[in-house]
Amino acid sequence: MTKEKQFQQIYSLFFNKVYNFIFSRTNSQDDAEDIVQDTFIGIWKSMDKLDVSRNLGAWVFQIARNKLNDYLKSKYKVLERTTSQPTDNISEENLDDYTDDNREYLSKAHKEAMKMIEKLDDNYRKVLELRYIKGYKIKEVAQELKLTENNVKVIQNRAIKKLKELINL
DSSP states (O other): OOHHHHHHHHHHHHHHHHHHHHHHHHOOHHHHHHHHHHHHHHHHHTGGGOOTTSOHHHHHHHHHHHHHHHHHHHHHHHHHHHHSSOGGGOOTTTGGGSOHHHHHHHHHHHHHHHHHHHTSOHHHHHHHIIIIISOOOHHHHHHHHTOOHHHHHHHHHHHHHHHHHHHTO
């Protein structure tokens, strides 16, 4: 069977399943379509590595999960960079960097990140909000929450690990 025929079969078998999986994680049709497209491009590029004796669905969904993780990581990095910078650094000269599209995207990314953070336990959520949304330093978070700096670091690491688990569900 040719590579093209194999790909067509994979596409017809898994497109809807992959789309529904991605959409359930992003709640955005545009983002889901982009990630699904990247997934099938990844599948196409990896077709020569396909081992037909292995579980095809697991292989397809591993590629989809990787593409989703890449997308979410880039989304949260944008959010982290923009929310951790004080707004008084924005002057009229660099306001042009914040186009309406960028503002809309950042707003959407912020909402998605907040949905994920809201699913966390209170202590995890508080630490992440103070660190990454309000831009507090470890010492400031410790003072605010009446914890040691080491406790804050441990809670932050556990919260990030838990977020990763939620993203990979």
